[in-house]
Amino acid sequence: MRRITPSAAAPSRPSTNPDNGPNDRPERNIMTFAHDSASQHTAAGPMNMCDRPLAAEGLRSYRCKGAFGWIMIGATDDDDAFREALRSSDTAKRETLQRWDGLGYVDVTPRPSTVGADAAKRLHARQCHYDRLHHMKRVRELMTMELDSEQVRMLHASRAILNGEAPGTRSVDLSDAAYLAELDAFEREEGERRSKPYWEPDWSLESQIDKASSVADAMDRYYKHDRLNRPGGTRERLISDREMELKEKRFACVASHHDSVNGRVVYLRSMGDGLSVWSSLVR
Numbered sequence: 001m002r003r004i005t006p007s008a009a010a011p012s013r014p015s016t017n018p019d020n021g022p023n024d025r026p027e028r029n030i031m032t033f034a035h036d037s038a039s040q041h042t043a044a045g046p047m048n049m050c051d052r053p054l055a056a057e058g059l060r061s062y063r064c065k066g067a068f069g070w071i072m073i074g075a076t077d078d079d080d081a082f083r084e085a086l087r088s089s090d091t092a093k094r095e096t097l098q099r100w101d102g103l104g105y106v107d108v109t110p111r112p113s114t115v116g117a118d119a120a121k122r123l124h125a126r127q128c129h130y131d132r133l134h135h136m137k138r139v140r141e142l143m144t145m146e147l148d149s150e151q152v153r154m155l156h157a158s159r160a161i162l163n164g165e166a167p168g169t170r171s172v173d174l175s176d177a178a179y180l181a182e183l184d185a186f187e188r189e190e191g192e193r194r195s196k197p198y199w200e201p202d203w204s205l206e207s208q209i210d211k212a213s214s215v216a217d218a219m220d221r222y223y224k225h226d227r228l229n230r231p232g233g234t235r236e237r238l239i240s241d242r243e244m245e246l247k248e249k250r251f252a253c254v255a256s257h258h259d260s261v262n263g264r265v266v267y268l269r270s271m272g273d274g275l276s277v278w279s280s281l282v283r
Helices: 078-088 112-142 149-162 177-194 215-222 234-249
Strands: 030-033 040-042 045-047 060-066 069-075 098-100 105-107 207-212 251-255 266-271 274-279
Touching: 060 078, 069 078, 105 112, 112 149, 112 177, 207 215, 215 234, 215 251, 215 266, 215 274, 234 251, 234 266
Parallel strands: none
Antiparallel strands: 030 069, 040 045, 060 069, 060 098, 098 105, 207 274, 251 266, 266 274
């Protein structure tokens, strides 16, 4: 996301507010972001930086429309936030000032016609967020079990929802604090997985289809024979490359869907009981 230099250096402020996220650069409490497509991703989907609480600890998160986009502000109260907005842009309007309420940004002075609609949108977004986490968690748990016919049906249904092949349904009771806490913990775990310096498949959406004695064994059985055995040492080079990847990441892509014998991406994972072959085949 492109950062535009703030207008004037804002004083650093001590902070202890727990409802704001971690801040790598707490020395500034004003920053302006132009509208663009850059976003960060959570387990539930993409989130634009301008939709996140960015204030340093001890300050509340606000945002206000300026000449070049959202002005992201940390302030003690509404009046302080608007003063900070005017320091960054003299075109800032108080009616565009918004405050972080724990779920999203809301107007400091809501327009009467939008009060109910905004609350409904936030509730719907929260419901969708936890419903998606519920299905991700269900798939992850079912993948570790021997399934009966009903559990297979549940697995198919959850995968279809996650892949956008079926409409989502209300699956989570938002008043069940204990289950919401479980889903929050699951989301943190997913966030850690996705924060790795390399891409890794979402194993909850893949299936173990076989075992392998070695990388060469998996390549010989799942990589198309005519492509693997092209002249010029192709087989040896590809096997060596996959062995290095497996050693570094504990998984390796055996073959793309173009090169695999089953028309799906095939992976090899190093697990406690040896090497296992995984693919996105439906169970």
